[in-house]
Amino acid sequence: xxxxxxxxxxxxxxxxxxxxxxxxxxxxxxxxxxxxxxxxxxxxxxxxxxxxxxxxxxxxxxxxxxxxxxxxxxxxxxxxxxxxxxxxxxxxxxxxxxxxxxxxxxxxxxxxxxxxxxxxxxxxxxxxxxxxxxxxxxxxx
Amino acid sequence: xxxxxxxxxxxxxxxxxxxxxxxxxxxxxxxxxxxxxxxxxxxxxxxxxxxxxxxxxxxxxxxxxxxxxxxxxxxxxxxxxxxxxxxxxxxxxxxxxxxxxxxxxxxxxxxxxxxxxxxxxxxxxxxxxxxxxxxxxxxxxxxxxxxxxxxxxxxxxxxxxxxxxxxxxxxxxxxxxxxxxxxxxxxxxxxxxxxxxxxxxxxxxxxxxxxxxxxxxxxxxxxxxxxxxxxxxxxxxxxxxxxxxxxxxxxxxxxxxxxxxxxxxxxxxxxxxxxxxxxxxxxxxxxxxxxxxxxxxxxxxxxxxxxxxxxxxxxxxxxxxxxxxxxxx
Numbered sequence: 062x063x064x065x066x067x068x069x070x071x072x073x074x075x076x077x078x079x080x081x082x083x084x085x086x087x088x089x090x091x092x093x094x095x096x097x098x099x100x101x102x103x104x105x106x107x108x109x110x111x112x113x114x115x116x117x118x119x120x121x122x123x124x125x126x127x128x129x130x131x132x133x134x135x136x137x138x139x140x141x142x143x144x145x146x147x148x149x150x151x152x153x154x155x156x157x158x159x160x161x162x163x164x165x166x167x168x169x170x171x172x173x174x175x176x177x178x179x180x181x182x183x184x185x186x187x188x189x190x191x192x193x194x195x196x197x198x199x200x201x202x
Numbered sequence: 203x204x205x206x207x208x209x210x211x212x213x214x215x216x217x218x219x220x221x222x223x224x225x226x227x228x229x230x231x232x233x234x235x236x237x238x239x240x241x242x243x244x245x246x247x248x249x250x251x252x253x254x255x256x257x258x259x260x261x262x263x264x265x266x267x268x269x270x271x272x273x274x275x276x277x278x279x280x281x282x283x284x285x286x287x288x289x290x291x292x293x294x295x296x297x298x299x300x301x302x303x304x305x306x307x308x309x310x311x312x313x314x315x316x317x318x319x320x321x322x323x324x325x326x327x328x329x330x331x332x333x334x335x336x337x338x339x340x341x342x343x344x345x346x347x348x349x350x351x352x353x354x355x356x357x358x359x360x361x362x363x364x365x366x367x368x369x370x371x372x373x374x375x376x377x378x379x380x381x382x383x384x385x386x387x388x389x390x391x392x393x394x395x396x397x398x399x400x401x402x403x404x405x406x407x408x409x410x411x412x413x414x415x416x417x418x419x420x421x422x423x424x425x426x427x428x429x430x431x432x433x434x435x436x437x438x439x440x441x442x443x444x445x446x447x448x449x450x451x452x453x454x455x456x457x458x459x460x461x462x463x464x465x466x467x468x469x470x471x472x473x474x475x476x477x478x479x480x481x482x483x484x485x486x487x488x489x490x491x492x493x494x495x496x497x498x499x500x501x502x503x504x505x506x507x508x509x510x511x512x513x514x515x516x517x518x519x520x521x522x523x524x525x526x527x528x529x530x531x
Contacts, residue, residue, distance in 0.1 A: 069212050100208055161210040179302050179320045 063107050064100075070111065073165065077112035080172030084115050087141040089122045089134050101138035101155045108165075114172055140164070144171045160199055221253035221297040226325040228252055228531055229521050230316050232304050232467065233332035235261020236507045237497025239287045240514030241330050246294035248522045250531065253297040253324065255304055255316060260284040261334045262498070263507055265356040272507060280358075283507075299324070304333065304467040309490060316467075327530045328521040331468050331480055331488070332496040332514055335461035335505070340372055344428030345457075352434025352454045357381035364390045364454050370437050372425050373458035374398065379407040381456045386414050393450065395439060396421040397459075428455060463499045475501050486517035494521050 063070065088105050090098040102119060109117035122129050122137045132141050133151070140152040148171065156164040170176055178186070221227070229245055231238050234256030245252045263269070263284045270277045302320040307329060309315070316324045337355040339345055345353060354360035361384040369385050371378050374396030382392045394401075394411070399422045401408055411417045422442045429436040434455055440447045463478045473481045473489035480495040482488055482502060488495050496517035497510035525531035 064208065065210055069210065072212060104210065155208075157208055157210060159211050162212060165212060181303075181319060 064104050065107055070107075073108070074111050076165070076169065077114065077172075080112055080114040080169065082114070082144055082172055082174055084168055084172045085143045086115060086117045086168075087132065087143070088117065088119045089125075089129055089132075089137050089139040089141075090119060091122045091137060092124070095137075097155045098138040100157070101140065104155070104157070104161075105140060108168075115168070142167055142171050144174060219295070219297045221255065221299050221324050223322055223324055225251075226313060226327065228326065228525055229328045229330065229518070230255060230314065230324055230326040231330045231332060231518075232256070232307070232316065233261070233330075233334055233464075233497065233499070234259040234300075235332060235334045235497055235510060236263060236284075236287060237261075237332035237334070237510040237514035237517070238330070239291045240511040241332060241496055241518040242291045242294070242296060242514075244515045244518035245521070246291075246296060248518070250518075250522060250525070252326070253299065254291075255299040255302075255318060255324065257301060257303055259288045259291075259300075261510075265358055269507065307331070307468050307471055307493075309471065309493070312492070314492065327528070328492045328494065328524055330486075330494045330496055330514070330517045330521060331465075331472075331499060332510075332517070333464035333467065333499045334510075335463050335498045337457060338460045338462045340425060340428075340457050340459065342425055342427050344430065344434075348428055348430055348434050348455075351432060352430060352452075353428065354454060354456050355458075357384040357456060357458075360456075361385050361388055361390075364388060366390065367453035368451065369393070369454045369456060370395060370425075370450065370452045371456045371458060373456075373460075374400070374421065375402040375458070375460070376404055376407055377460075378456075378458035379403040379411050381458050382411045382417060383407070385456070386411070386416055389416075391416045391418075393418040393420060393452070395423050395425055395437075397424055397442075398422065425455075461498070461505075465499060468493070485520045486513060487520060492521075492524060494524075 086105060086109050088102055090102050109115040120128055136153055138155060142150040150167055152164060228250040229252035231241050231254045242254055263280050268277050269280050269283050272278060272283060302318040305317045305319045307314060307316050314326050314329045364385060365388040367390050369390045369392050371381050371392055371394045378394060382394055385392050424440040424442055426438040426440050428434055436449050436451050437455060438447055438449055465474055465478050465480060471490055472493055475481055479501045480488055480499055482495040482500045486494045486496055494517040496513040498505045502513055
């Protein structure tokens, strides 16, 4: 039995038909999985199976430490979303509850190669001339 | 393995559908205030194929605290009222472009083209302009840089941030005095600055402010510039009687010098009055066939929620009649 409800699975299959370009998903866990690592892996395995445009690689945070370092992943469970390039999108912890919406929206944005931001916002962001590390912290309540 | 407390929620993905650029709609409604929302309800009930293009829903009502003149409610929270409007509108299956600003409206022969600032273009046989009004800026040095950093245009939204502080209010009409009353309630010390001699506000409002020992009123003064680096620290005033300038320390500035119609997207298309309002007749028709106007952006007097809502209804029904008469529906 999957983690998704059947009707949600159908909705996601329909939604993912809007994905135009390949989305690469990398998930970091470890051999002795914590509870949240296992939850996250099972969830992302199920989600990535809903569209041919989604590919999933599951990595071992300990055994593949160099790869984790390359992605800048310093904790698990971690999900990395990328397309033609690495957009810097990382999810740490299990994106459950409402945060699952955000994960799906990000998959769609990467798949469309479109952030959904307007021209004016993009023009403002183009003025940023140094690396910016943005972190969004959410609580489970 | 089962995870009993684990849930995956996709409810937020179920957004309102977006307008489709390849469709020629019966009607496009521009704006999201009471006029636009009322027009949407009437258009939906006429089964028109239409879409709404707006940056957000609520319009100026969201900047108000309580509404005491909406029929059926002795008093109702303004946000609650527009939330109910929005819920009513969204009860119909309506396409909504929410967020991008309307850049320009053009008419190519019989079809309107509405361009938004995200590069999209939508087409329709009729358009209702219900884009409302916005606060008029002072256009003095320092204003653009310090908006949101001590400069405010909405007392209902921002007065609590100035609790116990010194605040200057630019303006002499009802909105300036209402702002002063809101600020006095949070124990702020207020200085009202009016460009002309005397005050335009209702006597009752003036009296409430004048009786406070925390209010100073300076008429016939010009606000020359706003000073401050990260936040407002002072304003420079000029006494128009003797031309002398003085520096007034302040923690904030509320600009209450009237409203400007949001006419930019149609100003090259339709006739406006001297104030920039879209000229409409009693059927909400404008100088351009198929283009209708409703609410505060138009010449209809008395900018009130109930009037905007009524005008929105009229505009939708007029657009419907137009489509029938032109055999476009």
